Amino acid sequence: MVTDKEVLKFFRNELSIPLNRKWRPIPLELDTHLQDYCAPDELPYVIEDFGQKFGIDVSEINMNRYCPIIKIQLLKRLTKGREIMRKIISERPPFTLRMFADSARAGRWLYD
Numbered sequence: 001m002v003t004d005k006e007v008l009k010f011f012r013n014e015l016s017i018p019l020n021r022k023w024r025p026i027p028l029e030l031d032t033h034l035q036d037y038c039a040p041d042e043l044p045y046v047i048e049d050f051g052q053k054f055g056i057d058v059s060e061i062n063m064n065r066y067c068p069i070i071k072i073q074l075l076k077r078l079t080k081g082r083e084i085m086r087k088i089i090s091e092r093p094p095f096t097l098r099m100f101a102d103s104a105r106a107g108r109w110l111y112d
Contacts, residue, residue, distance in 0.1 A: 002104040066095035
């Protein structure tokens with residue numbers, strides 16, 4: 001059976017470690033939101049490796065739901081960009097390591 005520690009160790013080894021304003025590493029925990037923790041271009045590769053290692057069909061994951069592609073017109077971006085981004089961030093569902101650990105134990109992606 002897959003444990004939370006195994007999944008946490010896998011993601012800690014695969015993802016780059018972001019730093020806070022004081023140049024200290026930000027810890028990766030089970031309830032950390034992945035879309036806020038790592039670079040968007042890094043996440044698909046790590047998810048694919050996760051699927052291969054733990055035998056999960058990751059093609060069922062709807063990445064647009066968790067990491068939406070945001071297209072904002074230039075004028076709106078200049079005038080209301082922060083408001084729009086806050087709204088988008090508050091409405092998106094969490095995308096955490098706990099979801100991956102639960103799915104690894106179940107043998108399939110449980111969410112979406």
